[in-house]
Amino acid sequence: MKKAHKGVLYVGVFLCLTHVSMAKDGFSLGGVVTLDNKHVGGGFEVGFPLLQKGFTIRNYISVFAHAAENTNSLLLLQEKITFGGARDSNMARLYGFISGSFGLTMQEQQDMFKSPFAWEGFMGGGADIYGGEHASVFIEAGGGVNGNTLGVMQGFGRIQVGFRGFF
Numbered sequence: 001m002k003k004a005h006k007g008v009l010y011v012g013v014f015l016c017l018t019h020v021s022m023a024k025d026g027f028s029l030g031g032v033v034t035l036d037n038k039h040v041g042g043g044f045e046v047g048f049p050l051l052q053k054g055f056t057i058r059n060y061i062s063v064f065a066h067a068a069e070n071t072n073s074l075l076l077l078q079e080k081i082t083f084g085g086a087r088d089s090n091m092a093r094l095y096g097f098i099s100g101s102f103g104l105t106m107q108e109q110q111d112m113f114k115s116p117f118a119w120e121g122f123m124g125g126g127a128d129i130y131g132g133e134h135a136s137v138f139i140e141a142g143g144g145v146n147g148n149t150l151g152v153m154q155g156f157g158r159i160q161v162g163f164r165g166f167f
Helices: 002-017
Strands: 028-036 040-053 055-067 073-085 092-106 117-130 135-148 153-166
Touching: 028 055, 040 073, 040 153, 055 092, 073 117, 092 135, 117 153
Parallel strands: none
Antiparallel strands: 028 040, 028 153, 040 055, 055 073, 073 092, 092 117, 117 135, 135 153
16 A cells, blocks of 8 residues: 555656647546545546536546455546536635446455446535646545445545645
8 A cells, every 4th residue: 555655656746747739638647545434445436527617627547446444445447527616816725526436346255357346426626726726636525425336335524635736
């Protein structure tokens, strides 16, 4: 897990230091670390704008791995839509988001491609804090419900911190 966090950090530093002369709020790549009341995890995301006319709507597709000491590990594919204003004086952008995930549950004595499969629904708010034309650090907080295809469902609260490089 520590190697994954170091890898995410190195990619983030690389993206923050790399300046590509394209649209500053276009396509983005990023890494994220998540912490909720049951799991710790991380992953990467790919984002692109859907609407940018004073009001901004962006789409993010992410792959996450979550793990905890006393629960099953998860590998999730996430779809997230963010909606909010444009950059505030080129320093920050506040937004709300809604996301859904579906993925695999990794259990000790079971094939991970068999049931039960994991899912979650999550919503909240966040802020992109820009460190230049092409890079930002973001923080998101919110809550939702998660469960599996056997019908087990629980609520959770989550904080996500990460970086985005814009191309």
